[in-house]
Every structure is written in structure tokens, then in C-alpha cells.
Amino acid sequence: MPLPDEGLIHAWLDEQLPPDEAARVEQLVATDASWAAAAAEARGLIAATSRIVSALDHVPAGVMPKRKAAPAARRLPWWTKAAAAVVLVAGASTVVLRRSPELVVATVPEVERAPKVQAAQPGSTQAATVQVPSAQTPSRMRASVPRPTIDIPVRVATKDALPKPAMTDSSPSQRAFNSARLTMQEVVTTAADSGRQSALATGEARRASTRLTDLVVTGVAAQRTSAKPEAATSLVASAAAPVPAQKAVGGVAMGKSLDAVVRPGACYRLHDSRTSAEVGTVMRIGRMDGDTLRLESVQVASPLRAWVVLRDGTARGVLTTEAEGRGMIMVTALPASCPVP
Amino acid sequence: MSDTERLFTTYHAALVRYLTRRLGDRDWAEEIAQETFVRALRQEHLVNERSWLFAVATNLVRDEARKDIRRRRHLALLAEETRDAYVEGPDVEMERALDAGDARRALDALAERDRQALLLREEGLAYPEIAEILDIAVGSVGTTLSRARRRLTEMYEAQVTARAQRGHHAAS
Numbered sequence: 001m002p003l004p005d006e007g008l009i010h011a012w013l014d015e016q017l018p019p020d021e022a023a024r025v026e027q028l029v030a031t032d033a034s035w036a037a038a039a040a041e042a043r044g045l046i047a048a049t050s051r052i053v054s055a056l057d058h059v060p061a062g063v064m065p066k067r068k069a070a071p072a073a074r075r076l077p078w079w080t081k082a083a084a085a086v087v088l089v090a091g092a093s094t095v096v097l098r099r100s101p102e103l104v105v106a107t108v109p110e111v112e113r114a115p116k117v118q119a120a121q122p123g124s125t126q127a128a129t130v131q132v133p134s135a136q137t138p139s140r141m142r143a144s145v146p147r148p149t150i151d152i153p154v155r156v157a158t159k160d161a162l163p164k165p166a167m168t169d170s171s172p173s174q175r176a177f178n179s180a181r182l183t184m185q186e187v188v189t190t191a192a193d194s195g196r197q198s199a200l201a202t203g204e205a206r207r208a209s210t211r212l213t214d215l216v217v218t219g220v221a222a223q224r225t226s227a228k229p230e231a232a233t234s235l236v237a238s239a240a241a242p243v244p245a246q247k248a249v250g251g252v253a254m255g256k257s258l259d260a261v262v263r264p265g266a267c268y269r270l271h272d273s274r275t276s277a278e279v280g281t282v283m284r285i286g287r288m289d290g291d292t293l294r295l296e297s298v299q300v301a302s303p304l305r306a307w308v309v310l311r312d313g314t315a316r317g318v319l320t321t322e323a324e325g326r327g328m329i330m331v332t333a334l335p336a337s338c339p340v341p
Numbered sequence: 342m343s344d345t346e347r348l349f350t351t352y353h354a355a356l357v358r359y360l361t362r363r364l365g366d367r368d369w370a371e372e373i374a375q376e377t378f379v380r381a382l383r384q385e386h387l388v389n390e391r392s393w394l395f396a397v398a399t400n401l402v403r404d405e406a407r408k409d410i411r412r413r414r415h416l417a418l419l420a421e422e423t424r425d426a427y428v429e430g431p432d433v434e435m436e437r438a439l440d441a442g443d444a445r446r447a448l449d450a451l452a453e454r455d456r457q458a459l460l461l462r463e464e465g466l467a468y469p470e471i472a473e474i475l476d477i478a479v480g481s482v483g484t485t486l487s488r489a490r491r492r493l494t495e496m497y498e499a500q501v502t503a504r505a506q507r508g509h510h511a512a513s
Binding site for chain 2: 010045
């Protein structure tokens, strides 16, 4: 008779042995006293372990230091952005002009010195040019020699000229996001072009923000309820653009392409996806890590926090609360206006 | 019910329980569970979702413990203080708190691998799953568990005995 193998006996009692092996151990326990004693002891250890481990469930909660909600992102009025763009363009122009060879005192009428901008045709990939007077020629030559110009390429972004997003998914929601992304890129690019266009940029930004209604953030909410911590309700993503149903966990990662659409500080309102009732407070994007957003309650010291993953036009994730009576519900988060502090 | 919801509904309670037992702190456990599910959402496919979830949670605990030992000590201290506060409560509550304290100390006395194997098994994970999570041979899971169970029981009994002796001295 072999000596009792404690590991084998535990595996047998845990019903983790293949049938033939289990039958062999059973036979040994039935016929050998040492094996029987070892099995009895193992049964006791297993029962005791379960009881001891169960005692660990009596754990006080709320011992973690509460986090403060992320401070509200500072929002500047539109005219400050326009002013900043004007200053930027003025500064950039100065640098460009100073880099022109032999740029000297202006002796030509102001109207002649004004750069002539030839804008790119909408939809073309061709860069526009700005004709800037080059080195000021002596006045005696100006009469007979046409003043040369230097073509300074100024890239005016158009949708077609912009690099295409890396994603190949052509789903409606994907296209909606791509569109919004392109719009934001336009805004950023053209805003650097001129102060006049920066005003348009503000409008474009507003338009892009409006398109956030296309985005549905879907999540899983944890809400402490005293009775059923695991009660989960259904989560349904709905969007202005139809969103394909998620068949599997995960999908195509959106990566940073949504960064232009989902800006830090943007706010969302959570809804119980089953009852459509509003859940919690307005959540703000506190942190963006690739395609993952950290949503935090706008209210200072609110126990709500969430991580959501952006994917295929939806963002799904987990939201939890440190409040008493924790439980889990699934929610839909919809873009919302941030409350004025 | 979508896969995400099913995953969440099926494993959330078990995962939080496992993590709570492992960490001794419900909030911390919730946080790790949250991070685990977020990572699951980013996966294209999960072959064995239960072992995947528990493996990720186990690794997160391990990583956290490595990078943030001070925080853990702080939490342990806070938890101890809270437990001490429980002693002020009713008898039943006090007894439960003391029992939990003994169990915690006994569990903490185990080697990390033994502790993980024990807690994973208590959540019903099969031997192959435990072996996969702990990166050990399936054949050694039984041995690991038998050692862990024996050690846990011995340590727990030692804790209870020591507490009884302290109580006796205090009474006399």
C-alpha cells in the first residue's frame, strides 16, 4: 500500500481527479486505515478552511480615503480663443516675415505689402500659398522689375486633405466619429491660420460638440443597495447614429482618434438603462488614457467614479460608488452640459 | 443580456468576495474588480473568462502590492482601527470582528501562492484554472491546497488560543 498522498486526497475530495484516479483513491481510503485517517483529516481541514475564509467576509468598508472629484475644467469664453488665435497668427507671421531674406523697411504702399492669400479650393489636397513680398528691391528698380514673391505654403486643412483615420470600420457610428474627428481637426488647423477663421473655429467646435450627441457612453454602474449587490440591469446603447450590437466582449479599439471628440472635462449624465431613470450626478471626464475614460462626479467628494472604454461609437465600462449600500446596475451615459461651478 | 452584462452579473460578486478576502478591504476590492472588468471590456475574446478575470485580478493585486506597499500598510492600519472600533459594538458583532481578525492574521501568515490557491479554490475555481492563474502544474495544486489548508487552520487556532489566553490574563 502506498503512503497517503495528502495532495491527492485533497484533489479527490475537491472532485478534481479524473474518474479512474478518483476510483483508485476511493478504494485506498476504503481499504487502508492510514488513507482513511488522512482523508478524514483532509475533510476537516477543508471544512475549517471554508469557515475561516468566510469569516474574512466580515470586513468593514469605507476605510479607503475618499477621493475628491476632479476639479472642473476651466472654460474660457469664445472671444479669448479668438484673441489667442489672432496673437498666435500675428506672432507666426512676424517670425515668417523676419525669416525672409533681406526684409527691410517698407517702402511700398501698405496695400502692396499685404500678403495675397490664394486659398485652396474646397476639397482639394493642394496646399494654399501666401504670397509675401520678398526682399524689398531698391525703389529705382521697382519701376521696371516686377517684384518677386516667395510662396510660403500654408496648409489649409480640408476634409480630403486630412489624414484618414487608421480605423477601417465603416459602420455608421464609426463614420460619425470619423466625421466629428475630422471636424475637430479642421478646427484646430484652421484656427491656427487666422484670427478670422478662429471665429469660425469656435463655431466649428460648437458644431463638433453638438455632434457629441452621436456618442453614447455605456457603462456599468455600481450602486450600493443594501439587499442585492449583484442586481444588474440591462444596458442598451442608443445613439443618433445607429450603433452595431456588440456580440462579444471588446471590439475594435478606437485608440486616440476619439480624443478630439471626447474632450477632457466633457460631462455625461448616467441613466439606468432598464428604467431610464437618472442615476447619480453629472459625471465629468477626469482622465483620458488612450481609449479609456475616467468619469468622476462633478460634485466634490461624491462617491461615484467610473472607467469606460470607448469602442465602436460607444463607451462601456464600470461605474462604482463608495457610498453605503453598494450594488451594481448598468447605465447609459449621455452627453450633458457641465454644471456651472 | 449582452456578454458584458452576463460577465458582470456572473462574476462580479465572486470576484469582489475573492478580492475582499484577499485584501481585507471592501473598497480596495471593489476598485480592483472595477479595473478587472474594464480590462475585460477591452478584450476581443475571452477563452476562459472566469480564470481570465481571476488571473487579472490576482495580478492587479500583486502589482498594487508591489508598487504601493505603503498604501497597503496605511489601509491595513485603517482597517485595524476600524476593527478595533467594532470591539465597542454589541457582543455578536464583536465576536465576528474578532473572528475576522484572527482569520485575517492566519491568512496573512500563509505564503502568497498558498493564499491565492486557497482563495481561488474557495471561489470554486477548478484545479486547472488555479494552475493557470498561479502558473503552476495542475498536479501540484492539490499539494499546494493541502499545505495551505493545514497551515491556515493551524495559524487560526493559534490566534484563537492566544486571544483566549489574553482574555484570561485580562480577566485575572
